[in-house]
Amino acid sequence: MDKRHDIARELARAYCTVSPEALTKLGEILVPLRFSKGEQVLKEGEVCQYMYFVEKGFLRQYYFKNDKDLTEHFSFEGNMVICIESFLKQEPTHLLVEAMETTIAYGIPYKEIEELSKTDNEISHLYRKIFETSLILSQIKADNLRFETAQDRYRLMLEKYPEILRRAPLNQIASFLQMTPETLSRVRAAQNLL
Numbered sequence: 001m002d003k004r005h006d007i008a009r010e011l012a013r014a015y016c017t018v019s020p021e022a023l024t025k026l027g028e029i030l031v032p033l034r035f036s037k038g039e040q041v042l043k044e045g046e047v048c049q050y051m052y053f054v055e056k057g058f059l060r061q062y063y064f065k066n067d068k069d070l071t072e073h074f075s076f077e078g079n080m081v082i083c084i085e086s087f088l089k090q091e092p093t094h095l096l097v098e099a100m101e102t103t104i105a106y107g108i109p110y111k112e113i114e115e116l117s118k119t120d121n122e123i124s125h126l127y128r129k130i131f132e133t134s135l136i137l138s139q140i141k142a143d144n145l146r147f148e149t150a151q152d153r154y155r156l157m158l159e160k161y162p163e164i165l166r167r168a169p170l171n172q173i174a175s176f177l178q179m180t181p182e183t184l185s186r187v188r189a190a191q192n193l194l
Contacts, residue, residue, distance in 0.1 A: 011126065042096055048095075055105060058074065059074070060168070144156060155191065
C-alpha cells in the first residue's frame with residue numbers, strides 16, 4: 001500500500017491502537033488531498049464529506065458573524081479538522097475551512113467510515129476516539145474562553161500551540177482567542193515584559 005497505510009498508522013497512534021487488519025481497511029478508504037495556500041477546503045453551504053487529517057500544512061476553520069471573519073480553530077501537522085455537525089448530519093455547514101499554507105491532508109470519507117464502523121469494532125472504536133478528542137478539545141477551548149483572562153488565554157496558546165503564533169496572522173489569532181487585535185497587542189506587550 002502507499003502512504004495511506006502510514007497515515008492510518010499515525011491515526012491509530014494518535015487515537016487508539018488497532019490491529020494490522022483494521023489499519024489496512026482504514027488505509028484503503030483514506031483519500032489523499034492537496035490544497036494550495038488560500039484555497040477553500042470547505043465552503044459555507046457545502047456538506048462536510050471528510051474528516052481531514054493534516055499530514056503537512058496549516059488549515060483554519062472559521063465562520064462569518066455580522067460580516068466579520070471569526071476563527072474557530074487552527075490545525076497543523078498531526079491534527080484533525082472536522083465540521084462535526086455537518087459531517088455527522090450530512091447537512092450544509094456554516095463553518096468554512098481554508099488552507100493557510102500549501103497543505104497535504106488525508107480525508108476520511110463519511111460514507112466509507114460509517115460503513116466500515118458497522119462491520120469492524122476496532123474501526124468503530126477509533127472513529128469514536130477521534131470524535132471524543134475533538135469534543136474534549138472544543139470543551140477545553142470553550143472553558144478557556146469563559147473562565148480565563150485574555151492574558152491567560154494567550155499564555156495557554158503559547159504553551160500548548162506555539163505553532164499558531166508562528167504561522168497565523170495576528171488578526172486571526174486575536175479572533176481565535178476572542179479578543180480584539182488591540183487587546184492582543186497589549187497582552188503580547190505585557191507578556192514580553194515578564
